[in-house]
Amino acid sequence: xxxxxxxxxxxxxxxxxxxxxxxxxxxxxxxxxxxxxxxxxxxxxxxxxxxxxxxxxxxxxxxxxxxxxxxxxxxxxxxxxxxxxxxxxxxxxxxxxxxxxxxxxxxxxxxxxxxxxxxxxxxxxxxxxxxxxxxxxxxxxxxxxxxxxxxxxxxxxxxxxxxxxxxxxxxxxxxxxxxxxxxxxxxxxxxxxxxxxxxxxxxxxxxxxxxxxxxxxxxxxxxxxxxxxxxxxxxxxxxxxxxxxxxxxxxxxxxxxxxxxxxxxxxxxxxxxxxxxxxxxxxxxxxxxxxxxxxxxxxxxxxxxxxxxxxxxxxxxxxxxxxxxxxxxxxxxxxxxxxxxxxxxxxxxxxxxxxxxxxxxxxxxxxxxxxxxxxxxxxxxxxxxxxxxxxxxxxxxxxxxxxxxxxxxxxxxxxxxxxxxxxxxxxxxxxxxxxxxxxxxx
Amino acid sequence: xxxxxxxxxxxxxxxxxxxxxxxxxxxxxxxxxxxxxxxxxxxxxxxxxxxxxxxxxxxxxxxxxxxxxxxxxxxxxxxxxxxxxxxxxxxxxxxxxxxxxxxxxxxxxxxxxxxxxxxxxxxxxxxxxxxxxxxxxxxxxxxxxxxxxxxxxxxxxxxxxxxxxxxxxxxxxxxxxxxxxxxxxxxxxxxxxxxxxxxxxxxxxxxxxxxxxxxxxxxxxxxxx
Numbered sequence: 051x052x053x054x055x056x057x058x059x060x061x062x063x064x065x066x067x068x069x070x071x072x073x074x075x076x077x078x079x080x081x082x083x084x085x086x087x088x089x090x091x092x093x094x095x096x097x098x099x100x101x102x103x104x105x106x107x108x109x110x111x112x113x114x115x116x117x118x119x120x121x122x123x124x125x126x127x128x129x130x131x132x133x134x135x136x137x138x139x140x141x142x143x144x145x146x147x148x149x150x151x152x153x154x155x156x157x158x159x160x161x162x163x164x165x166x167x168x169x170x171x172x173x174x175x176x177x178x179x180x181x182x183x184x185x186x187x188x189x190x191x192x193x194x195x196x197x198x199x200x201x202x203x204x205x206x207x208x209x210x211x212x213x214x215x216x217x218x219x220x221x222x223x224x225x226x227x228x229x230x231x232x233x234x235x236x237x238x239x240x241x242x243x244x245x246x247x248x249x250x251x252x253x254x255x256x257x258x259x260x261x262x263x264x265x266x267x268x269x270x271x272x273x274x275x276x277x278x279x280x281x282x283x284x285x286x287x288x289x290x291x292x293x294x295x296x297x298x299x300x301x302x303x304x305x306x307x308x309x310x311x312x313x314x315x316x317x318x319x320x321x322x323x324x325x326x327x328x329x330x331x332x333x334x335x336x337x338x339x340x341x342x343x344x345x346x347x348x349x350x351x352x353x354x355x356x357x358x359x360x361x362x363x364x365x366x367x368x369x370x371x372x373x374x375x376x377x378x379x380x381x382x383x384x385x386x387x388x389x390x391x392x393x394x395x396x397x398x399x400x401x402x403x404x405x406x407x408x409x410x411x412x413x414x415x416x417x418x419x420x421x422x423x424x425x426x427x428x429x430x431x432x433x434x435x436x437x438x439x440x441x442x443x444x445x446x447x448x449x450x451x452x453x454x455x456x457x458x459x460x461x462x463x464x465x466x467x468x469x470x471x472x473x474x475x476x477x478x479x480x481x482x483x484x485x486x487x488x489x490x491x492x
Numbered sequence: 493x494x495x496x497x498x499x500x501x502x503x504x505x506x507x508x509x510x511x512x513x514x515x516x517x518x519x520x521x522x523x524x525x526x527x528x529x530x531x532x533x534x535x536x537x538x539x540x541x542x543x544x545x546x547x548x549x550x551x552x553x554x555x556x557x558x559x560x561x562x563x564x565x566x567x568x569x570x571x572x573x574x575x576x577x578x579x580x581x582x583x584x585x586x587x588x589x590x591x592x593x594x595x596x597x598x599x600x601x602x603x604x605x606x607x608x609x610x611x612x613x614x615x616x617x618x619x620x621x622x623x624x625x626x627x628x629x630x631x632x633x634x635x636x637x638x639x640x641x642x643x644x645x646x647x648x649x650x651x652x653x654x655x656x657x658x659x660x661x662x663x664x665x666x667x668x669x670x671x672x673x674x675x676x677x678x679x680x681x682x683x684x685x686x687x688x689x690x691x692x693x694x695x696x697x698x699x700x701x702x703x704x705x706x707x708x709x710x711x712x713x714x715x716x717x
Binding site: 054055056057058062064065077079082084085086087088089090091093108209210211212215216274275276277278279280281282284288341343344348350365367396397398399400403404405427428 | 503504505506507508509512538540546547548569570571572596597598599600601626627638639640641642643644683684685686687688689691692708710711712714
């Protein structure tokens with residue numbers, strides 16, 4: 051029985067992975083030993099045959115006890131099997147390593163730690179952020195108090211979910227039997243919503259954005275970040291180490307808008323159209339799909355377009371349309387609808403939100419005329435798409451026309467993507483959207 | 493002062509199905525087996541509801557039919573009896589080369605407990621160990637469960653700390669096979685606490701205890717790529 055710890059006195063055999071007679075390679079797991087809440091695969095020191103199991107699965111033995119015998123040749127098996135049951139402790143005649151280990155089958159001894167003992171990393175633990183409600187004093191937000199009075203809920207009976215146990219309006223609603231609103235994708239983030247209007251100019255507020263700005267707390271509150279918000283914080287902070295720059299472009303969308311109308315009934319959304327357009331153009335501009343690593347510029351094997359989606363309960367997630375350049379528009383639209391539905395229930399798998407090679411962020415539905423985005427870690431560029439709005443445009447020939455135009459703004463990591471790369475990519479994207487959006491359906 | 497050990501930190505922002513996180517650990521373990529000088533890793537995440545049984549665990553501690561579990565049931569290669577995972581519970585899976593950390597499985601279990609105790613202390617709570625029972629307790633109720641396994645001294649599995657998770661699902665089992673011990677969660681002691689807050693504390697406590705210099709994964713190190 052091998053010692054898995056200096057404090058281990060006995061161990062239990064959970065399972066023999068080999069049967070008597072089985073061949074055993076050097077380093078191969080022979081059995082599993084359990085001690086306390088820890089299991090260890092025990093491996094053979096040298097090759098041979100497991101001749102005999104002296105302690106079956108489920109058995110417990112003191113450290114150092116012989117639990118099985120390994121022999122060098124197949125011929126020796128029979129001899130051991132004949133003698134071993136009679137003299138279980140007699141490992142010597144056939145044990146491959148009689149001198150050193152009491153048990154022929156022993157765990158690889160803990161190698162002397164070659165590195166120095168674990169370094170004590172100096173890192174301050176933040177002071178306690180949370181303390182239980184002090185002295186039984188009832189703390190509730192004004193809105194919670196008002197709601198409690200309206201709904202006839204006794205505040206004393208509630209456990210507050212706010213900071214320091216403060217009772218929030220949601221706690222009152224929950225107690226009153228009103229369903230707490232489920233996390234879902236923000237209505238306003240239209241790329242997330244499959245029935246998305248074309249990035250129509252809605253600067254005058256005719257579209258659907260909520261009447262009141264989104265908030266996660268009430269005046270006077272300090273609201274802790276949720277897991278998703280904390281994850282976004284980490285990513286945003288990481289971007290500070292990246293030398294980013296921005297390149298903008300104005301794209302006319304009359305033709306794209308017209309095409310979007312014709313395919314809307316087939317379930318095609320503007321998000322899918324934009325993702326497809328970006329994917330197709332990235333295929334011709336691999337540099338803009340590349341990212342930085344210490345080893346050099348990384349060219350991903352596929353073009354995966356991630357699209358930022360705000361979550362109603364805070365944070366955002368970037369579901370990925372994989373191989374956007376090669377997937378047809380209708381499949382992309384269906385994938386997007388599925389990804390959004392599962393974003394709502396937080397059932398996306400990591401590969402579905404972390405494998406983007408290029409990111410799209412669209413605030414067009416709010417009438418935003420321009421913005422820039424922060425680069426997600428591990429990628430080289432992100433495109434911020436603003437609203438498409440009618441504009442008076444002068445042509446090269448001096449003609450004047452009213453066209454719908456949107457501004458896009460590329461944020462890129464200058465270590466990989468240079469101004470000329472960004473410019474060429476944007477020019478191609480504009481040309482595709484302005485002159486041949488129908489080709490996206492091919 | 494020796495420099496910190498290179499270690500990859502994975503913190504997926506959404507719950508990860510148990511079998512997927514398990515596959516990642518085996519992948520990271522296999523990497524470290526192939527390249528004994530390679531980086532260690534720490535997975536910090538939450539699971540959708542599920543139950544897991546240690547390798548030698550008894551189904552007698554299930555209060556449901558194993559053929560028809562209320563949530564997915566996995567029989568896995570770690571020590572210990574049955575446990576329950578669900579959102580609101582933080583799990584930490586260190587994939588460490590334990591020779592770099594003393595080469596002692598019991599010491600490793602005590603270190604995991606120690607990291608949880610540090611987190612509790614930072615929250616103004618005094619957690620306890622119970623002699624002979626691996627885990628961390630608050631006034632006699634279990635707040636963190638621990639179960640690990642190792643292959644050639646490379647660890648898998650780890651600890652589960654209840655933060656805000658509902659506790660009803662634990663009544664379908666006898667957690668860790670211990671009758672007469674309740675379970676608890678941090679939000680019953682620190683109202684308003686979130687998993688995100690505890691995640692930061694737990695990450696720091698594990699990094700300090702094991703001397704890890706944690707860094708995000710490089711694109712080639714993502715187990716799902």
